[in-house]
Amino acid sequence: MDKFIYSFGGKQTEGDASQMDLLGGKGANLAEMARLGIPVPPGFTITTACCNAFLKSKGRYPRGYAEELQAALSALEEAMGMCFGNPNNPLLVSCRSGGRQSMPGMMETVLNVGLTTDTIPGLIQKTGNPRFVYDSYRRLIMMYSDVVMEKAEGIEPENGNAIRVQLERIFDAFKETKGADKDTDLSDECLKEICELFKERVKKVLGRPFPDDPKEQLEGAIGAVFKSWDGKRARSYRRIENIPGSWGTGVTVQAMVFGNMGESSATGVAFTRNPATGENQFFGEWLANAQGEDVVAGLRTPSPLNEETKVEHNRKVASLQTAMPGVYDELVKIRKRLETHYRDMLDIEFTIQDQRLFMLQCRVGKRTGTAALIMAMEMLNEGLIGETEAILRVKPDQLNELLHPIVDPLEEKKAKLLAQGLPAGPGGAFGQIVFTSDDAVKLSRTHDQVILVREETNPEDIEGMRAASGILTARGGMTSHAALVARGWGKCCIVGAGEISINPATKKMKIAGKTYAEGDILTLNGTTGKVYEGKLKMVDATEDTRFKTFMEMADKYRTMGVRANADTKEDALVAKSYGAEGIGLFRTEHMFYRGGTDEPLFMLRKIILSNTASERRTAIDDLAPFVKQDIKETLKAMDGLPVTLRTLDPPLHEFVPHSRAKQVELAEAIGVDLAEIKRRCEALQESNPMMGHRGVRLGISYPDLTEMQVRAIFEATAELVEEGFHPQPEIMIPVTSDVKELVFMRRLVSRVCEEVTQQHGMAGIVHKFGTMIEIPRSALRGHKMAEVAEFFSFGTNDLTQLTYGFSRDDAGEFMPTYLERKILKRDPFQTLDPWGVGELIEIATERGRKTRRDLKVGICGEHGGDPESVRFCYKTGLNYVSCSAFRIPIARLAAAHAAIEEKIATHP
């Protein structure tokens, strides 16, 4: 029979840190700490398996559970020398969630379970602290009515009328009438009165009384935590974070220790190193006379843990180091013990009850990308971890944030500082401000840059936070919800900017007397916590030597190549600086989209719409030098490295003028009347342009255009060779579906190559000839395609469109529903579908290499910069991935990870 409950911290500790899957992170790590002799309040953890059974059977517990619960509770009572529900010596417990992976704030917690009208007097007698007891009771009522009686029952109150909000309003109103500023200003009598008001309101609103039976409280709390696994917020978070619903949560029931027993009590959270910068400093926050939720919820702004980490902003408040030096020293020792044991940075929660320290939680801490990298390098130097472990410590996507834009320091010096908060998420961001999550989502559909401004964030804000470029809150600390989430995403975020006063109802906020309305623009510096008016310029993060060292180390393990998609000399140089080993996709048509002179585009339009063959010929000849120059610059910038040049890809319609003015101009230039120009432009319209007259199809219809491009490539190459360079052009034909298309193009390319070779009196021009594989048929015909192609490059954007039959431009209409209803696990345009699209890639690669053993195979769709897709490419044996310049480090690291993980898997 399965065991559903594991005790810890008492006579016997049954679990350990290896049992994350079964006990959840919290339960497993509490057991581990108990085994290490670190003080934790005793308790027990109910397993995730029990959670799954409970949810599957719609609220029934598995057989044997009840007996185990009774036994675990008895053992806990024995360990504590107290008795649950006993009026004289009552044991109180907390019920906390804990999944395999941390989901901050997404699930529920109930504290102080076991307080009833029966046990209150006993606890007062025992502690001699009636204020504390009633404060605990009012907290229990608030949490329990919210979590157990409302949410877990699936009651969805009208906006703003949640029971929790109603009780908070009562509480605030009461404080108002008593002239109390802080909770702690309220007397025990006041709190007692508040508890009575709370209970009345609960009964009135929820239709049943607040339970006064400890067992009922415990059962309700456990069930509610389980149910919260399937709550809306949790599901939404899991979808974003790709956490399977099947994991379930554990529930840890633990003897209460109290940080709210007076000024000699406290609660706090800390990171063993700085989670934002990676610095090796003990970094945390604490609140005297408070329970843990006060810190995490960001309701009160906490104080720094020690002197070292104080900043301008909180210079004047007392640190734990000075307030309780003995306890602080003990905490520092535990920090050291945990880091040595776990060999990683940890995120810990502790409570001090009357000068006595208890650890409530420890887990591997979330960190920014920068911090992850710095910590990995330092722990490597400290000998805590080895090279491959250091590399694996940084998730490829985390690098994103190292490469994030930051506010231009020069502009920042001159800018008007509006407010100062805590630097909770890295980089800079500017944008139009909005005051609700919904507005952020809405506005982000049409505007790139949105700043979400909130009093504080809560899990309901997740979607808006995701949509925003930056997040700004008026309240909360570095471990508040906003800070935790933003850090996880590497998103620019400032929390606890107390100067700002927000009125969500009018969608306005005030800072220093000035009012800002929705749509006004602010700039945030998430690295310093500074808020500015208006839009400041952003610059790319400068290079960090540790970053370079780290990437070089990763490259030692990497076996798959990384190239860039780049269409200009400038892009090429950036890509090279990021470590690109070549260009995997140079879009020859890009020059026509570029700003600046539109001369080339005008010439192309003449070619497309010209009246006679000779006009067309002239226009092609006029355009040719521009094309050559464009290609030559990039080949030169990438000297010695391969550059894959794709011939014309988009349908011609994309190039013709749509404005009347431009049509008139063109009509005059080519001597055709306007109506005719209009007619020709319209004739180029297509029903499904994605599958229309484009790519190689254009090349076969209009070989003169392709020939001009190919000639430009060979001439540019020949000239560079003559100038002493080593260009390595690779000509790539797009949108092919049959080898005969390639035969046609190969002939054309070979002829032009011969001609240019002769003109330049050279022995030959080194080049490669290959094709995009972006049409399902060409993947299936890989063995034939490879008869002519020397390389394949998977265009996974189009391949995904055609394999799924999803038009990317139109998928917005159904993709959200598909993700919501779990028809799709992920958006296949973001992460490569390994089953359908992936199989076509595998088929093409295998068949292609059967024909041509040394066929070079790469990928140049946007998936080339997605870590999971990179892993797939590695497993499939691709030679390289190609991605946009700014994702190259990510691809390099992802490729290194894939290689290391394979090594570990084969030689564990």
Add this chain to the structure above:
Amino acid sequence: MDKFIYSFGGKQTEGDASQMDLLGGKGANLAEMARLGIPVPPGFTITTACCNAFLKSKGRYPRGYAEELQAALSALEEAMGMCFGNPNNPLLVSCRSGGRQSMPGMMETVLNVGLTTDTIPGLIQKTGNPRFVYDSYRRLIMMYSDVVMEKAEGIEPENGNAIRVQLERIFDAFKETKGADKDTDLSDECLKEICELFKERVKKVLGRPFPDDPKEQLEGAIGAVFKSWDGKRARSYRRIENIPGSWGTGVTVQAMVFGNMGESSATGVAFTRNPATGENQFFGEWLANAQGEDVVAGLRTPSPLNEETKVEHNRKVASLQTAMPGVYDELVKIRKRLETHYRDMLDIEFTIQDQRLFMLQCRVGKRTGTAALIMAMEMLNEGLIGETEAILRVKPDQLNELLHPIVDPLEEKKAKLLAQGLPAGPGGAFGQIVFTSDDAVKLSRTHDQVILVREETNPEDIEGMRAASGILTARGGMTSHAALVARGWGKCCIVGAGEISINPATKKMKIAGKTYAEGDILTLNGTTGKVYEGKLKMVDATEDTRFKTFMEMADKYRTMGVRANADTKEDALVAKSYGAEGIGLFRTEHMFYRGGTDEPLFMLRKIILSNTASERRTAIDDLAPFVKQDIKETLKAMDGLPVTLRTLDPPLHEFVPHSRAKQVELAEAIGVDLAEIKRRCEALQESNPMMGHRGVRLGISYPDLTEMQVRAIFEATAELVEEGFHPQPEIMIPVTSDVKELVFMRRLVSRVCEEVTQQHGMAGIVHKFGTMIEIPRSALRGHKMAEVAEFFSFGTNDLTQLTYGFSRDDAGEFMPTYLERKILKRDPFQTLDPWGVGELIEIATERGRKTRRDLKVGICGEHGGDPESVRFCYKTGLNYVSCSAFRIPIARLAAAHAAIEEKIATHP
């Protein structure tokens, strides 16, 4: 070493009819006839292999060829007792093309080779017929200068200035000056003079003299015939007929016999049975004092072979039967001998030289579909062939023409007869008249119905003939170019309508004094040869009992099912009458496209654009009874047979109103203002609707719509069961790409089924649940799809679009070029691509059946009615094909062929 030349008819005959591939049809059959003791002029055939070697090496003959040619020529001289180039006893030869498959008029022929200034006197002395000799000489010059000196040299004269045309003009002008009506009116002196004029003109235009050396003439003629294999006309014809370019042509060099030696000489062609009707009657045409080309070219209208086949039109001319009864009897004996030997209807050419009969050619004759079927059934009855052979004798596509429309006999009675010609191609046709092939092609792009009117057709007209619905010529007989080609295609055609007088320059024609211009409408009855003014109604060919018997016989051998794509009760009944064994595709949305009441469409629009959930609900409820009624009628019509009902497929945009009036009407009906209606309609627009929000994607976004359809299906079924019928609904989900879509829909379908079952108090409702496979991914995931789907139906239209990345609506821009440049062998939307699309079908079928052994697999794209695609489906093991009603007999026969062919291949 390869043998390049095979002699026949002399001392030794080296080839036989089995060597078609090597000797071409003409050469092989001449050898076969020689072996049968049938009189053929001796000669030899140069192989197709030699042709290929010659063309590949750009005009060089393979080693050993020269010696073989000398030896064959010597043997021929010996057999004839004459000598090639000998002034006293000169041998003349013909050089004729002959491919593996007949390509009428597409390649070149040169007659009378060997006539020079040296040999002319000897031949005159020998024949005593100077007129004949000079007539032969002028023919040689005309043909040779055209075929060898101009065309084979790749000279492309300006329009109308081909050497042949120039010489014809000289000839006509000469006749004019001499007052000669017919060629035969010219004296030998005149002809001699003409020959001199000809030679002068040839030298002037082509820059070199007409060769006077017999060997040079022979070599030139052989080379020109070989080269004509790669001529423009031949290539164009091969593309249409799917003849591989690699086959090559043979050249048959044969001793000349002369049909133009006077009135006791003649030339003729015949079919051993009537190629238009299939009747067992000897059917042919002859011309006295003429060479064979005169008949085939249609320059003179020939006379009927016998009394039996005379018609009103040629009642007065002399038949061969009466003119030369002895020769005719001999020909009848040969006809019998050949049919018994070849066990098929033959197409023969003969020449009578001075009352002596020679066979110049025999081959299996082309025939109309009707004739093919009638002959097959009669030869089966005669014991000439067996059942399977009879079935294989009719090509599936030939049935098309049996099902062709014919002119409504009632209308025809009252219509004004304009002209009478020979009934050369079956069925009726009407359309706007055009006078050039180019105009036919152009007009057919925008107009369905075009009639091509020509003085006579020639191979340059092929494209226009193909584009036209009907063909009408003023000259030529049943074996003229137009008649041969039209019959091959089963296209409506009337030839030799002598009353009409055409002026291509003004694009007008006169009939009985009335002028008709381009664009005027005529109707042709190709079965009777009658031409009418204006448009007459067409009706479907009535059922023929022999057709029914034939189809029943084919069905005995067929193993694969045939269903119809039908969307109405009416379609269903037609399909059933054509032998449909079920409906493979019922498009539920079809009711919204139908004319008549637009009530259902209006309701659907309300659903799509309604303002509130309750309005939507009401509109859905309002629409439901219409949907149910529609489905019920079809289920009832197909009682006892399976009906596959596809849920909503097209994107919603197809249904919303685009006209202002309709938008206003709708705006009023649903109480939304016009601007909002417009906005919503526009919002439904998609960039690539083919890959957009459609099919199952709609069903997942709007399950209420699907539910209504599914409920309609179950309610219709339940009601029919209660009424004593046996409906067999199969619910099909379109546009799926993942099994989870099917899981979603399966749940919905099962729930609705349960509900309807309970409402009707039934034990259950028998139905099947399955999916279209039209997205590459769903094919690849066949094993998963089959976990839920009980059947697959390949939607090969969309599958082809996505596998190739070809938008069918836009492919018109590049498909012609792709076919022209041979990038594609065929249009993959017409004939299933066996490599790419086909492999996906194979993969899906194999994987699907691995999961579900009894998975039913069919195809419902348009390919279901294409014989070659049907063969592919059979080989892949599909359970059925589904096609439009009027192609069902074709699919049935194709499936029978596939089964028989497999049987023959496995048990030869």
